Amino acid sequence: MIPCDVCRTHYKEYLSANPVSGILDIDYRSLKTFVKTWLWNLHNIVNTGNDKATFAYDDLTAKYSGIPVLTRLKQLAAPIQRAMTHNGVRLLHWKAFENAAKKQFSYS
Numbered sequence: 841m842i843p844c845d846v847c848r849t850h851y852k853e854y855l856s857a858n859p860v861s862g863i864l865d866i867d868y869r870s871l872k873t874f875v876k877t878w879l880w881n882l883h884n885i886v887n888t889g890n891d892k893a894t895f896a897y898d899d900l901t902a903k904y905s906g907i908p909v910l911t912r913l914k915q916l917a918a919p920i921q922r923a924m925t926h927n928g929v930r931l932l933h934w935k936a937f938e939n940a941a942k943k944q945f946s947y948s
């Protein structure tokens with residue numbers, strides 16, 4: 841799903857050093873922190889590699905809490921689905937995906 845060769849290679853290295861294989865066993869109360877920390881750390885490693893300043897963990901909430909995640913996901917549904925299909929991933933129908941996400945993250 842990552843078109844840039846360099847970024848894709850770095851992502852694979854990061855994924856291998858920071859596996860998410862146990863994510864389904866993580867208690868739902870810890871899941872948000874796990875995902876947030878995993879992505880924040882990845883972005884900071886890329887920042888460092890590009891000689892950019894790192895981002896403070898404590899600033900994440902102020903920066904991202906106002907973002908309507910479900911709306912953004914719906915806006916990005918078409919390109920995400922195209923990328924997944926291109927990579928041979930079986931697609932859930934959007935409604936099934938939304939229902940699974942609602943169940944997992946308890947939003948309505």
Ligand SMILES: Cc1cc2nc3c(=O)[nH]c(=O)nc-3n(C[C@H](O)[C@H](O)[C@H](O)COP(=O)(O)OP(=O)(O)OC[C@H]3O[C@@H](n4cnc5c(N)ncnc54)[C@H](O)[C@@H]3O)c2cc1C
Nearest residue numbers: 842846847848850851879880881883884886887890894895
């Ligand atoms: C998996 C992956 C691997 C990548 N690898 C590379 C690579 O190897 N080389 C490369 O040049 N680019 C890489 N990129 C792209 C890179 O992350 C930047 O998006 C890109 O360089 C454009 O930089 P930017 O300054 O426009 O935006 P970004 O640096 O993406 O900044 C966008 C916003 O994110 C905020 N932000 C910065 N750090 C964090 C953080 N730690 N947590 C949360 N928010 C933060 C910034 O304040 C800013 O508002 C990768 C992207 C992905 C998704």
